[in-house]
Amino acid sequence: MRDSQNRMANMPRPCMSGGTRFSQSWRGFQRAADHHVPDESARSCNRFRPEFGMGFLPRLHLFELEDLDWFPHVIRNLATDYLQFIETTFKLHQPVAPLLRRALERSAMTQVLDLCSGGGGPIVDLFQALAAAGMNARFTLTDKYPNLPAFRRVAALHPSEVTFISEPIDARAVPPELTGLRTVFNSFHHFRPEDGRAVLRCAVQAGQPIAVFEIPERSLVTTILLLLTPLYVALATPFMRPFRWSRLFWTYVLPLVPFVCWWDGLVSQLRAYTVPELTCLARSVGGTDYEWEVGRVGIGVTPGHVTYLIGLRSGNNCR
Numbered sequence: 001m002r003d004s005q006n007r008m009a010n011m012p013r014p015c016m017s018g019g020t021r022f023s024q025s026w027r028g029f030q031r032a033a034d035h036h037v038p039d040e041s042a043r044s045c046n047r048f049r050p051e052f053g054m055g056f057l058p059r060l061h062l063f064e065l066e067d068l069d070w071f072p073h074v075i076r077n078l079a080t081d082y083l084q085f086i087e088t089t090f091k092l093h094q095p096v097a098p099l100l101r102r103a104l105e106r107s108a109m110t111q112v113l114d115l116c117s118g119g120g121g122p123i124v125d126l127f128q129a130l131a132a133a134g135m136n137a138r139f140t141l142t143d144k145y146p147n148l149p150a151f152r153r154v155a156a157l158h159p160s161e162v163t164f165i166s167e168p169i170d171a172r173a174v175p176p177e178l179t180g181l182r183t184v185f186n187s188f189h190h191f192r193p194e195d196g197r198a199v200l201r202c203a204v205q206a207g208q209p210i211a212v213f214e215i216p217e218r219s220l221v222t223t224i225l226l227l228l229t230p231l232y233v234a235l236a237t238p239f240m241r242p243f244r245w246s247r248l249f250w251t252y253v254l255p256l257v258p259f260v261c262w263w264d265g266l267v268s269q270l271r272a273y274t275v276p277e278l279t280c281l282a283r284s285v286g287g288t289d290y291e292w293e294v295g296r297v298g299i300g301v302t303p304g305h306v307t308y309l310i311g312l313r314s315g316n317n318c319r
Contacts, residue, residue, distance in 0.1 A: 057218055057270060059218070059270070059271060059272070059273065059277065060267075060270040060271065061192055061271055062267045062270060062271070063267070064190065064263075064264040064267050064268065064271075065260050065263060065264055066079060066080070066145075066260065066264055067190060073145065074246060074250070075250060075256050075257060075260055076145060076147070076260075077119070077147045077149065077150065078244075078246070078247055078250055078251075078257045079257055079260045079261050079264065080118040080119035080147050080150065081119050081147075081150060081240060081247075082233055082236060082237075082240070082257065082261055083118060083119060083121070083186070083261075084118065084119030084120050084121055084150065085236055085239075085240050086232075086236065087121055087122050087125075087186075088122065088124065088125055089236075089239075091122075091125055092122070092215055092299055092304075092306075093121070093122035093125065093126060093185065093213065093215075093306065094125070094129070094299075094300070095297045095298065095299060095300075095306055096122070096126065096185075096213050096297075096306055096308070097126055097129035097130065097133070099211070099213075099297070099308060099310065100112075100126060100130065100181075100183070100211060101130055101133055101135055103181055103209060103211050103310050103312060104130075104135065104137060104181055105135075106312055107181055107209040107312050107313070109180060109181050109209065110135065110136060110137050110138060111137070111138050111140070111179065111180030111181065112137055112138065112139045112140070112180055112181050112183055113140050113142065113174070113178050113179070113180040113181065113182050113183070113208075114139055114140065114141050114142060114182075114183045114184075114185070115142055115143075115169065115171040115174070115182055115183065115184050115187070115199075116142075116143055116144070116171055116184055116185070116187030116188075116190065117141040117142055117143045117146075117147075117151070117164070117185075118143060118147060118150075118186075118187065119147050119150040120141060120147075120150050120151065120153070120154035121185045121186065122185060123139050123141065123154055123162060124154055124157055124158070124162070126139075127139060127158060127161060127162060136161070137161070138161045138162070138163075138180075139161065139162045139163070140162075140163050140164065140165065140178070140180065141154065141155070141162070141163070141164035141165070142164070142165045142169035142178075143168070143169065144168050144169065144170055144171070145168065146164070146165070146166060146167070146168060148164075148166060151164035151166075152164075153242075165178075171184065171187075171191075171199045171202070172191075172195055172198040172199050172202055173198075173202060174202055174203075174206065176206055179206075179208060180208065181208070181209045181210070181211060182203050182208055182209065182210040182211070183210075183211050183212075183213070184199065184210070184211070184212045184213070185213050186213070186214060186215050186216065186268075188212045188214055188273065188309075189214060189216050189268050189271040189272045189273060190271070193277075193281060196273070196281055197281050197284055197285060200281060200282060200285045200309075200311065201285045201286065203311065204285055204286065204290055204311065207313060209310075209311060209312045209313065210309075210310070210311045211308065211309070211310045211311075212278070212308060212309040212310075213306050213307075213308050214272060214273065214306065214307045214308070215299070215304060215305075215306055215307075216265075216268040216269050216271070216272040217269065217272045217274075217304070217305060217307060218269060218270065218272050218274065219269070219303070219304075221303045222269060222303065222304055223266065223269045223270075225303075226262070226265045226266050226269060227262075227266075229258065229261050229262040229265050229266075230255065230258035230259065230261070230262050232261075233251060233257060233258040233261050233262075234251065234252070234255075234258060237251045237252075237257075272307070273307070274307070275294055275295060275296060275307060278294050278307065278309045279292075279294050281309075282294065282309060282311065285311075289313055289314045290311050290312065290313060290314065291311070291312050291313075291314050292309065292310065292311045293308075293309070293310045293311075294307075294308065294309045294310075295307075295308060296308070
């Protein structure tokens with residue numbers, strides 16, 4: 001009975017101000033754990049099952065076309081351009097700004113090292129939101145497959161505060177000289193549990209804070225809405241900048257971009273981690289001096305949420 005009560009006490013509780021935000025601080029749970037997590041504990045995080053209200057399907061790690069090494073970079077870049085356009089146009093990550101600001105303040109940092117940056121995602125909007133709140137943060141964009149044209153466009157908007165790295169950066173093995181709050185926007189689902197654990201462990205071993213933010217979720221409503229992705233791409237393309245004939249060709253003549261966005265978007269939903277699953281991964285990372293917070297926050301009036309996982313060194317003492 002006591003074990004059952006403890007598990008219930010550790011489950012995230014709904015926010016009393018409306019029920020759209022779920023947050024649970026796992027403060028110090030790693031301090032009570034050994035550095036070495038038993039293999040069975042780690043393996044249990046690899047066998048995710050659906051939980052009532054959190055995922056209507058088991059996590060399915062199907063392949064995404066953009067993850068394939070041989071996938072044409074032209075199509076990959078056009079697809080990430082579409083994702084960046086949707087994120088910035090509808091400000092999907094606006095609820096993230098207060099969480100990011102708090103993580104920076106608690107870690108006493110102003111440098112953000114963005115991993116898996118894709119087309120630049122919400123970086124410009126978040127930079128502006130932090131600046132409006134009085135925080136002059138600096139961002140560095142990185143990716144395993146850098147979309148350099150997109151990186152240059154984003155960096156040109158704020159050349160002193162937004163930079164990028166041209167060489168491939170693997171989020172599982174970040175060079176130690178790259179310091180700052182590590183962020184992962186809408187990309188953590190690309191990693192299998194063992195690789196996601198490696199991303200978190202890499203940050204912990206380097207003594208760097210990390211913040212994961214994910215819009216994909218295993219929700220029936222959002223998955224159904226994604227079935228219309230080819231239509232969304234066709235409607236959005238005329239408004240995307242810069243204008244490219246290749247964008248028109250691969251969207252309307254030979255519609256590979258709408259297909260890729262539809263397939264990868266659907267797979268992203270099925271790959272998404274729930275709050276309990278992210279908690280399980282954080283518990284299995286090791287490291288006795290980290291505090292973790294995991295939860296969900298609603299995206300305006302939409303049915304969607306941003307699921308987040310934030311890990312900081314205890315005592316606001318990040319290196």
